[in-house]
Amino acid sequence: xxxxxxxxxxxxxxxxxxxxxxxxxxxxxxxxxxxxxxxxxxxxxxxxxxxxxxxxxxxxxxxxxxxxxxxxxxxxxxxxxxxxxxxxxxxxxxxxxxxxxxxxxxxxxxxxxxxxxxxxxxxxxxxxxxxxxxxxxxxxxxxxxxxxxxxxxxxxx
Amino acid sequence: xxxxxxxxxxxxxxxxxxxxxxxxxxxxxxxxxxxxxxxxxxxxxxxxxxxxxxxxxxxxxxxxxxxxxxxxxxxxxxxxxxxxxxxxxxxxxxxxxxxxxxxxxxxxxxxxxxxxxxxxxxxxxxxxxxxxxxxxxxxxxxxxxxxxxxxxxxxxxxxxx
Numbered sequence: 001x002x003x004x005x006x007x008x009x010x011x012x013x014x015x016x017x018x019x020x021x022x023x024x025x026x027x028x029x030x031x032x033x034x035x036x037x038x039x040x041x042x043x044x045x046x047x048x049x050x051x052x053x054x055x056x057x058x059x060x061x062x063x064x065x066x067x068x069x070x071x072x073x074x075x076x077x078x079x080x081x082x083x084x085x086x087x088x089x090x091x092x093x094x095x096x097x098x099x100x101x102x103x104x105x106x107x108x109x110x111x112x113x114x115x116x117x118x119x120x121x122x123x124x125x126x127x128x129x130x131x132x133x134x135x136x137x138x139x140x141x142x143x144x145x146x147x148x149x150x151x152x153x154x155x156x157x
Numbered sequence: 158x159x160x161x162x163x164x165x166x167x168x169x170x171x172x173x174x175x176x177x178x179x180x181x182x183x184x185x186x187x188x189x190x191x192x193x194x195x196x197x198x199x200x201x202x203x204x205x206x207x208x209x210x211x212x213x214x215x216x217x218x219x220x221x222x223x224x225x226x227x228x229x230x231x232x233x234x235x236x237x238x239x240x241x242x243x244x245x246x247x248x249x250x251x252x253x254x255x256x257x258x259x260x261x262x263x264x265x266x267x268x269x270x271x272x273x274x275x276x277x278x279x280x281x282x283x284x285x286x287x288x289x290x291x292x293x294x295x296x297x298x299x300x301x302x303x304x305x306x307x308x309x310x311x312x313x314x315x316x317x318x
Binding site for chain 2: 053
């Protein structure tokens with residue numbers, strides 16, 4: 001099964017959600033700033049890479065976990081992926097596309113803009129981390145729900 | 158191999174390009190009467206943006222599609238290639254052509270008159286004028302696509318699909 005954590009630019013919220021899913025981030029406490037620095041792709045994805053899916057790892061159920069930046073038309077891109085798979089004759093039942101942008105607050109948004117768009121990493125990156133730390137429990141909740149759904153789908157298959 | 162012609166609304170430039178590709182309209186001369194009779198011309202609704210519509214198969218067995226992708230053409234180009242790879246296909250299985258660079262003022266105005274104001278006759282007239290203005294450029298794009306090598310569509314185990 002394939003799980004895509006999707007956000008605007010695949011640099012912050014999708015990376016954190018995918019990392020929690022894969023056990024790279026804690027589920028019993030809020031991580032300190034340093035722990036974000038070691039996450040693959042965290043605050044690194046460039047604008048021209050939006051749209052490219054990045055593989056983050058395999059989870060305990062052998063599902064492939066990806067991150068994907070969808071820009072501002074997430075609904076359209078999701079529909080396009082499903083339509084593409086259908087026309088390729090591929091099964092889209094074992095696929096989850098999870099929007100992580102709901103968990104992003106304005107601090108992370110400003111931080112992301114400052115770091116990724118303006119290139120002011122030393123100011124923007126810490127802001128993205130503070131914002132995510134504030135909403136971290138929602139990320140854990142989201143991943144828990146995704147795993148429940150994942151198990152339901154795998155049991156049905 | 159899948160060739161996807163995409164533009165903002167999907168049913169104007171993309172339909173013309175796909176029809177040129179498949180020889181459904183005259184390649185050498187712009188003919189508006191020919192264009193308005195195309196099955197998919199002006200047919201994709203707003204809620205259908207993001208969906209692929211199959212138009213036909215060319216002589217080289219390439220499947221030709223159209224899609225309305227608003228301003229996400231560049232993103233989708235990368236997404237489709239990535240998804241194809243993830244599912245074990247060559248990424249050049251998909252040839253995604255974003256035609257948004259050929260959307261001009263006449264076309265924009267025409268769609269606004271047609272879709273937002275409901276002035277269908279004027280709107281379509283302007284849309285056709287907009288297409289006519291960039292007809293030669295679209296022909297060049299299509300010709301380049303047709304000149305591209307054709308890849309056999311196989312999965313990772315070499316089985317044709």
